[in-house]
Amino acid sequence: MVERTLLIIKPDGVRRGLIGEILRRIEAKGLRITKLKMLKLSRECAEQLYDIHRGKPFFEGLISFMTSGPIVAAVIEGDDAVNVVRLLVGPTDGRKAPPGTIRGDYALSIRENVVHAADSPERAEYEISVVFDIKCSVEE
Ligand code: CMP
Secondary structure (H helix, E strand, O other), X not given: OEEEEEEEEOHHHHHOOOHHHHHHHHHHHOOEEEXXXXXXXXXXXXXXXXXHHOOOOOHHHHHHHHOOOXXXXXXXXXEOHHHHHHHHHOXXXXXXXXXXXXXXXXXXXXXXXXXXXXXXXXXXXXXHHHHOOHHHEEOO
């Protein structure tokens, strides 16, 4: 079934010059990028994006990291896009992610893991509404 999902290239991925390589992998798979935006997230919007992690021990560090520099947000469309993008991204912990996945090839950290991908169609719609809201972008 054709779905859409959200992929975010996190501040570490942008700083390390991985935007092109990550988007290349998405397109090479046959998925379509239908919206693309570079922005620096406000603290409030980073907290909304990660609302399900509020209260966890890593929450503050995650929010500081996600607001530490620009991100790239992409809406991705294609057959079974939510699961397919998660397979391309790999597991959260870069140290455990298999080679061939984005995190497996480019991350060595559980927090600074280069990308985020929505984990369900419902979360994708919620997260797209947060990051593509013009009010979520702050000046550098
Ligand atoms: P992401 O897939 O964007 O979803 C939540 C994020 O929180 C995760 O990637 C990591 O960046 C971060 N995260 C998850 N678990 C931990 C942890 N144990 N320590 C630090 N950061 C974490």
